[in-house]
Amino acid sequence: DTEVTQTPKHLVMGMTNKKSLKCEQHMGHRAMYWYKQKAKKPPELMFVYSYEKLSINESVPSRFSPECPNSSLLNLHLHALQPEDSALYLCASSQGEAFADTQYFGPGTRLTVL
Amino acid sequence: GENVEQHPSTLSVQEGDSAVIKCTYSDSASNYFPWYKQELGKGPQLIIDIRSNVGEKKDQRIAVTLNKTAKHFSLHITETQPEDSAVYFCAVSNTGGFKTIFGAGTRLFVKA
Numbered sequence: 001d002t003e004v005t006q007t008p009k010h011l012v013m014g015m016t017n018k019k020s021l022k023c024e025q026h027m028g029h030r031a032m033y034w035y036k037q038k039a040k041k042p043p044e045l046m047f048v049y050s051y052e053k054l055s056i057n058e059s060v061p062s063r064f065s066p067e068c069p070n071s072s073l074l075n076l077h078l079h080a081l082q083p084e085d086s087a088l089y090l091c092a093s094s095q096g097e098a099f100a101d102t103q104y105f106g107p108g109t110r111l112t113v114l
Numbered sequence: 115g116e117n118v119e120q121h122p123s124t125l126s127v128q129e130g131d132s133a134v135i136k137c138t139y140s141d142s143a144s145n146y147f148p149w150y151k152q153e154l155g156k157g158p159q160l161i162i163d164i165r166s167n168v169g170e171k172k173d174q175r176i177a178v179t180l181n182k183t184a185k186h187f188s189l190h191i192t193e194t195q196p197e198d199s200a201v202y203f204c205a206v207s208n209t210g211g212f213k214t215i216f217g218a219g220t221r222l223f224v225k226a
Contacts, residue, residue, distance in 0.1 A: 004157075042203055042216035043158065056213065090157050102148060103214060105157035 004106035006091050012112045015081060021109045023074040023091030031055075032074040033103065034066060035090040043090055043105075049074060050096075081113045116141040118206050120217025127194050128225050135220045137204035138186040147180060147187045148214075150203045158203060162189070194224045 004025045013019050023032065031050045035043035048056035049068040057066075063085075065077040074091055088108040094101035117140040127133050137147075145166035150158035164171045164178045164187065171178050175194075180187040191198055201221050207214040 006157075040219070042219055045213045048213070058213075092157075101146075102160055102163060105150075105159065107155075107157045110155075 004091055004093055004104050006089075006106035006109050008109060009107070010110045010112075012114065013078065013081065014114050015083075017081075018077070018079045020078065021076040021089055021091075021111075023076075023106055024072055025093040025104070025106075026072055027093060027095075027104070028071075029093035029095050029104075030071060031094045031096060031101065032068065033092040033094075034064075034074070034076050035092065035105075037088040037090055037108070047076075078111075081111075083113050086111055086113045116144060116206055116215045118204065118215045118217045120204050120220060122220060123218065124221045124223075126223040126225065129194060129196060131194055133189075133191045133194050133198070133222055133224075135189045135202055135204070135222075136186060137188070137206075137217050138184075139206045139215075140185065141206070141208070142182075142185065144206045144208045146207045147178070148205050148207075149176075149178060149189050150205065150216075152201045152203065152219075154200075161202075191222075194222075196224050196226050198222060199224045 007022045034046040037043045046060045047066045052068045063080045067075040090108045091106040092103040094103045120137045148163035151161045152158045162176050162178050175192045177190040201219045203219050204217040205214045
């Protein structure tokens with residue numbers, strides 16, 4: 001199984017809502033990532049978890065809160081978002097914490113903030 | 115920090131022709147160079163990668179070449195097909211580094 005799954009596929013939320021994005025992989029990978037991708041742009045790294053510990057936070061606003069409950073799951077909690085946060089949110093995983101590992105991406109969650 | 119430039123931003127070819135996309139990078143410590151294909155509404159999918167100890171790698175119609183001295187690498191797609199139409203991203207990372215740096219992307223159109 002080389003698949004990273006993400007739910008939901010689409011999400012529309014108001015600026016006062018709280019919602020969560022979920023990501024799951026069953027490849028035994030120990031590193032998991034959240035990326036944000038705006039239209040016609042490359043993915044931008046937000047967070048990296050390595051062995052279930054937050055390894056990198058790319059100065060992401062606190063309205064985005066990541067969580068790694070176990071080695072297969074990664075969540076992104078959203079609260080008080082702004083319209084400019086509308087984007088495709090991608091989850092990825094790789095075998096280890098070395099950043100020369102192949103990253104496998106999920107299909108993404110298309111988020112719209114009204 | 116690392117900087118990756120990707121060219122061209124848009125490429126239109128006739129079905130059956132070849133397509134070449136080029137990337138340059140700045141950090142000589144970079145040692146892993148993947149290429150991702152992203153179709154509309156989907157996440158990026160790895161199509162081929164190369165490590166710094168190899169100059170060329172081929173997988174059927176897709177090949178990647180790496181010139182470490184000049185710090186550039188290229189994606190070659192031969193006998194293009196309409197289903198090759200997508201956005202292609204090059205990327206650069208290194209062992210022990212902190213992140214993968216993506217190029218800006220190339221939108222490839224293959225006309226039938």
